[in-house]
Amino acid sequence: MTEETEHKEESLFAAPPMAEQERMCEAILFATAEPITVREMEARMPHGSDAAEALVHLRKRYEGRGVHLVKVGDAWAMRTAPDLGYLMQKETVETRKLSRAAIETLAIIAYHQPVTRAEIEEIRGVSVSRGTVDQLLEMEWIRFGRRKMTPGRPVTFVVTQTFLDHFGLESARDLPGLKELRAAGLLESRAPLGEMPTGGEGEDEDEPGAKGQDELFDD
């Protein structure tokens, strides 16, 4: 309540009641097919609105319904309940069949991000074809991350919000079995020993390098 009052003082007009804000979020979310961030929502709502709180109410309201409010990265979207997918066969978009190489590359990027091409090659033991990466980039499932601060400053790849949206993940932390993989030490980037063949160019071969997912998920 005190907060409400403060808001009133700060802004020329009071923020609308929470029920109204909830309606607004609902309308905005229904209107778009793409996930939308709290910040974007608030930018459209009247001054002083608290979209984050409105979303909490809204999410609750849609629990168990045919349509859900889902979190995708730091954005939100309305999606149909997965158990009703069979009703929507007409809507199904034929997704291009991904090659085995593309699927593995995608998984490696998701679990090891940010990861360089050389690291992907090290894990798969073969060179990654340009086409594979291009395809994933084109589908907007991966994007370039920050360059690694290692010699050659290689580019890294990370997964996108579109990826999370597609696979119904709230964040990359929710990837299946991530914890187990980490516990088993399988996400550590271990330097290849000596003359070990790696398959890749080995740009950062002697770069045990960044902690990758650990870094990402430990915060």
Place this chain on the structure above:
Amino acid sequence: MTEETEHKEESLFAAPPMAEQERMCEAILFATAEPITVREMEARMPHGSDAAEALVHLRKRYEGRGVHLVKVGDAWAMRTAPDLGYLMQKETVETRKLSRAAIETLAIIAYHQPVTRAEIEEIRGVSVSRGTVDQLLEMEWIRFGRRKMTPGRPVTFVVTQTFLDHFGLESARDLPGLKELRAAGLLESRAPLGEMPTGGEGEDEDEPGAKGQDELFDD
């Protein structure tokens, strides 16, 4: 009730409970790319479903919400509530480089402030369009200074704090002088012959607009 029983007899499996049918209609309406008729809905739903009744419930449920169930011809669709239409505006901000005329005008104001429009034109050698000055005023990079105590008492222009903040300057005095510009390789080392303004050339060169600035900053 009797109808329910009849349905059960007709079909091999019982129709799902009404709440479930409502969920189904909700999901279908949400996901379809165009309005959909009751018949089409029922064709997708389990045998014995009553989409018309489910829609009655669903419509009621969305009353007063941010989204409405509307009838389009003999088909149904979801639409955002008309009173929230204003939320469907998206502001995009595009950043563009200032025009050369605007940059030059701005530079002259910064180096010679307070400066009148006539003085700017004299230095630039071309007339200054109203639009250019208006643009700089609107950006809050320049503002009106004191009127000059010369015939006609023309208005002057000075740069603003916003300007200094944008360019990371403590004060307009921190702008490099001609000598420094030259040292930095930003100026031709040869002064073009016969092109320099006559009065107070040497003075001006080392400390552009020294007099003007003093005037501004000494009060």
Place this chain on the structure above:
Amino acid sequence: MGASMADENFEGPGQVERVADRMAAEALIVDVDGFEGPLDLLLTLGRTQKVDLRQISVLQLAQQYLAFVEKAKQLRIELAADYLVMAAWLAFLKSRLLLPPDPEDEGPSGEELAAHLAFQLERLQAMRERAAQLMGRDRLGRDFFARGIPEDVTRVKTVNYTATLLDLMQGYARIRTKDEFRPYAMDREALFTLEQALERMRGLIGFAGTWTDIVSYLPEGFTTDPGRRRSATASTFAASLELVKEGKVEIRQSEHFAPVQLRRKDQ
């Protein structure tokens, strides 16, 4: 294809001969392309051991792989270079594992190399499983859906104009010279001579108390254009060596292509 062949044929070293005969008779085509590289082949071979990857016998695996490559050679199948590189490495690993360790020898032991290979296989296997799990999830556009009729959002465009300090200074310079502005004063030569570099370095080196990338000594105007940059880099490097010779600075480079760094040598 490749996988089934491996499963059938490499149950044990003893069987290799017999199986090879049969294979030749059947004119079986070994589809090496079916494998995604040597690591994939190793993983497939490893499955025949029917143990947890953590307990896999790398020695046995190496033998299986070498036998596979040998077979491929007999069948005149051209193996890609990386398969042969792996074969050579596994042969080396095998010898390391079999021979008593040489105390003189530095570098990783056979066991360490084997452990790393096992780790790689386990990691690849894990990624495969996760990839399958990932693709099996409920997916947008297949199992759950986005709004079918997105409502158009009207765009209200605001344009923000901006400029940099450099723009401003260049603009001013342009007016004051009443000349078409050219960013660099030296327009005839894109050369930065050794003498110039030496003079510049002598002036600057006093400030280099800590290791500094040599690139940061390039003069203004010589950093963007590739030709000028090359010239300045070469002369600055040569000048640095001259200063090292004079005992004024120290120079170092941690490895090939790493940044060259220098520092003042206090006398």
